[in-house]
Amino acid sequence: xxxxxxxxxxxxxxxxxxxxxxxxxxxxxxxxxxxxxxxxxxxxxxxxxxxxxxxxxxxxxxxxxxxxxxxxxxxxxxxxxxxxxxxxxxxxxxxxxxxxxxxxxxxxxxxxxxxxxxxxxxxxxxxxxxxxxxxxxxxxxxxxxxxxxxxxxxxxxxxxxxxxxxxxxxxxxxxxxxxxxxxxxxxxxxxxxxxxxxxxxxxxxxxxxxxxxxxxxxxxxxxxxxxxxxxxxxxxxxxxxxxxxxxxxxxxxxxxxxxxxxxxxxxxxxxxxxxxxxxxxxxxxxxxxxxxxxxxxxxxxxxxxxxxxxxxxxxxxxxxxxxxxxxxxxxxxxxxxxxxxxxxxxxxxxxxxxxxxxxxxxxxxxxxxxxxxxxxxxxxxxxxxxxxxxxxxxxxxxxxxxxxxxxxxxxxxxxxxxxxxxxxxxxxxxxxxxxxxxxxxxxxxxxxxxxxxxxxxxxxxxxxxxxxxxxxxxxxxxxxxxxxxxxxxxxxxxxxxxxxxxxxxxxxxxxxxxxxxxxxxxxxxxxxxxxxxxxxxxxxxxxxxxxxxxxxxxxxxxxxxxxxxxxxxxxxxxxxxxxxxxxxxxxxxxxxxxxxxxxxxxxxxxxxxxxxxxxxxxxxxxxxxxxxxxxxxxxxxxxxxxxxxxxxxxxxxxxxxxxxxxxxxx
Numbered sequence: 244x245x246x247x248x249x250x251x252x253x254x255x256x257x258x259x260x261x262x263x264x265x266x267x268x269x270x271x272x273x274x275x276x277x278x279x280x281x282x283x284x285x286x287x288x289x290x291x292x293x294x295x296x297x298x299x300x301x302x303x304x305x306x307x308x309x310x311x312x313x314x315x316x317x318x319x320x321x322x323x324x325x326x327x328x329x330x331x332x333x334x335x336x337x338x339x340x341x342x343x344x345x346x347x348x349x350x351x352x353x354x355x356x357x358x359x360x361x362x363x364x365x366x367x368x369x370x371x372x373x374x375x376x377x378x379x380x381x382x383x384x385x386x387x388x389x390x391x392x393x394x395x396x397x398x399x400x401x402x403x404x405x406x407x408x409x410x411x412x413x414x415x416x417x418x419x420x421x422x423x424x425x426x427x428x429x430x431x432x433x434x435x436x437x438x439x440x441x442x443x444x445x446x447x448x449x450x451x452x453x454x455x456x457x458x459x460x461x462x463x464x465x466x467x468x469x470x471x472x473x474x475x476x477x478x479x480x481x482x483x484x485x486x487x488x489x490x491x492x493x494x495x496x497x498x499x500x501x502x503x504x505x506x507x508x509x510x511x512x513x514x515x516x517x518x519x520x521x522x523x524x525x526x527x528x529x530x531x532x533x534x535x536x537x538x539x540x541x542x543x544x545x546x547x548x549x550x551x552x553x554x555x556x557x558x559x560x561x562x563x564x565x566x567x568x569x570x571x572x573x574x575x576x577x578x579x580x581x582x583x584x585x586x587x588x589x590x591x592x593x594x595x596x597x598x599x600x601x602x603x604x605x606x607x608x609x610x611x612x613x614x615x616x617x618x619x620x621x622x623x624x625x626x627x628x629x630x631x632x633x634x635x636x637x638x639x640x641x642x643x644x645x646x647x648x649x650x651x652x653x654x655x656x657x658x659x660x661x662x663x664x665x666x667x668x669x670x671x672x673x674x675x676x677x678x679x680x681x682x683x684x685x686x687x688x689x690x691x692x693x694x695x696x697x698x699x700x701x702x703x704x705x706x707x708x709x710x711x712x713x714x715x716x717x718x719x720x721x722x723x724x725x726x727x728x729x730x731x732x733x734x735x736x737x738x739x740x741x742x743x744x745x746x747x748x749x750x751x752x753x754x755x756x757x758x759x760x761x762x763x764x765x766x767x768x769x770x771x772x773x774x775x776x777x778x779x780x781x782x783x784x785x786x787x788x789x790x791x792x793x794x795x796x797x798x799x800x801x802x803x804x805x806x807x808x809x810x811x812x813x814x815x816x817x818x819x820x821x822x823x824x825x826x827x828x829x830x831x832x833x834x835x836x837x838x839x840x841x842x843x844x845x846x847x848x849x850x851x852x853x854x855x856x857x858x859x860x861x862x863x864x865x866x867x868x869x870x871x872x873x874x875x876x877x878x879x880x881x882x883x884x885x886x887x888x889x890x891x892x893x894x895x896x897x898x899x900x901x902x903x904x905x906x907x908x909x
Contacts, residue, residue: 248294255290263364270357280360284341295330316380344488346717379438409480420467469501482549487604523564531557580657588650595638598725602632622699644776646732737766
């Protein structure tokens with residue numbers, strides 16, 4: 244039935260796309276083009292939020308079905324609670340990044356902006372359609388449109404060689420993932436004789452071997468988009484290349500469509516065997532630890548944030564694995580906490596990672612560089628950026644009272660509940676998750692201490708940090724809004740969790756009343772923790788204000804600090820990104836493979852000293868590069884088939900058709 248709220252959603256999608264088209268038509272008028280594109284993205288996203296919030300709060304489904312002439316295809320869209328939750332994440336961040344981008348794009352003085360605006364709107368609308376598609380053909384079409392739109396956004400500055408290379412890496416990676424998804428949908432359609440999701444009930448009766456193969460295909464196909472190790476190699480290339488508001492959108496919500504896909508496939512398949520959960524836990528733990536380790540070794544602030552996306556996708560995947568183990572073992576609280584922590588972290592990561600990328604964009608606009616060691620002392624002139632970035636950093640490290648703590652606390656609690664169980668496998672997986680989360684949290688704290696301290700504190704390190712100014716208010720307001728949302732979820736987590744009851748129930752297959760009842764004691768604990776942390780932070784702020792008032796009337800004496808015997812303190816005497824992280828990087832040198840170039844200080848009065856470090860992408864250099872070189876060499880031997888003769892190519896096609904006909908008729 245064609246419900247009114249699904250009409251609102253489709254109208255919203257149309258407005259987003261139409262706004263992008265208008266921006267192309269008026270591309271020569273930069274300000275008008277930006278205004279029309281932004282207006283379409285914001286107004287369409289607001290309309291799309293209405294049915295998403297309604298379904299998320301009330302449960303149920305709303306759908307629209309339109310037949311196509313494409314075999315097995317149909318324009319079948321459906322908003323259920325799982326789709327509604329991801330729509331909420333997509334539309335909130337799209338509104339904020341669109342407003343930010345309307346000012347940020349003006350920094351590109353000599354480039355046409357219409358293309359970037361158009362593909363931004365196409366990306367938003369395609370992501371929304373991906374999570375509401377209820378037909379395999381429609382899903383793959385929207386998935387491909389999403390990939391192509393993001394490719395053109397990544398390569399916006401295509402005059403640079405490294406940007407073009409990043410685009411190629413992303414395009415190859417996303418299509419490798421799509422190939423696995425194509426096989427997965429073929430198998431699902433074969434078993435149910437339809438590609439409509441509501442006809443996949445027959446899949447529940449599949450042998451566990453076939454179901455497991457479909458599950459593996461989904462993990463590889465969707466995991467490539469999500470950035471799970473070792474399929475993450477495109478993230479640290481694509482995110483730094485794209486404009487910062489696009490990086491925020493891609494990292495905040497686009498990669499989460501991979502998480503959505505894995506969860507959606509889990510709802511199609513029969514009761515999961517326990518090893519599915521173990522696989523997700525191990526992949527998540529490896530992704531989380533590898534992501535944060537490589538982030539710690541980075542010098543480029545956007546590349547560092549890209550690796551932290553890998554880390555947080557790992558945390559989400561561990562939560563999913565915990566939920567799958569809970570379903571298999573019949574442990575309801577384990578399933579609820581695992582899935583609840585995972586989907587809440589999807590929202591939390593969208594908010595604080597979006598905030599951090601927007602903060603990085605503000606820094607790049609003010610200084611013209613992404614190199615951490617070229618910055619320093621920015622907090623003096625970029626107060627709002629420094630405070631909002633600090634809030635994002637505290638949130639991503641999982642420190643109360645902000646939102647990152649809440650979702651990780653759910654996963655921690657689920658793991659601790661099974662730590663002392665008589666079932667050995669549950670105790671072991673709990674130890675893995677607890678240990679991994681603790682290690683990830685500690686390394687993330689060290690990493691963002693490095694970033695914030697070197698970028699915003701201390702003395703200026705280069706000309707890039709001289710005479711910087713705070714960003715425009717159209718860039719600051721979105722960052723302030725995201726900071727407020729991070730604080731709101733942290734302080735009112737019980738309210739947010741109640742909003743997710745229907746979604747958790749749909750994923751876990753547990754009655755919504757049971758979910759609500761099981762989460763009630765935890766909500767009370769979270770409220771106390773958040774309130775206590777809020778009181779602590781409020782007390783600190785009050786003391787700082789009182790201290791400032793008391794000292795304001797006094798005389799302030801300025802004197803040099805102890806200079807260790809040097810004649811004049813210099814910015815080079817400060818920590819650099821490399822020197823701060825060196826002890827931890829050296830500890831994990833077997834994984835990171837960091838190379839160093841050093842010019843030792845010699846003699847009593849040295850002239851020069853130098854230290855450089857670089858960390859390669861291990862998965863790319865030691866796994867994918869050898870594979871692709873081997874494939875290239877193998878295919879090179881078949882070049883004799885390419886004669887440049889069109890008649891010969893027609894013969895190849897005819898022979899292929901004859902073989903397929905014979906195969907079909909035998």
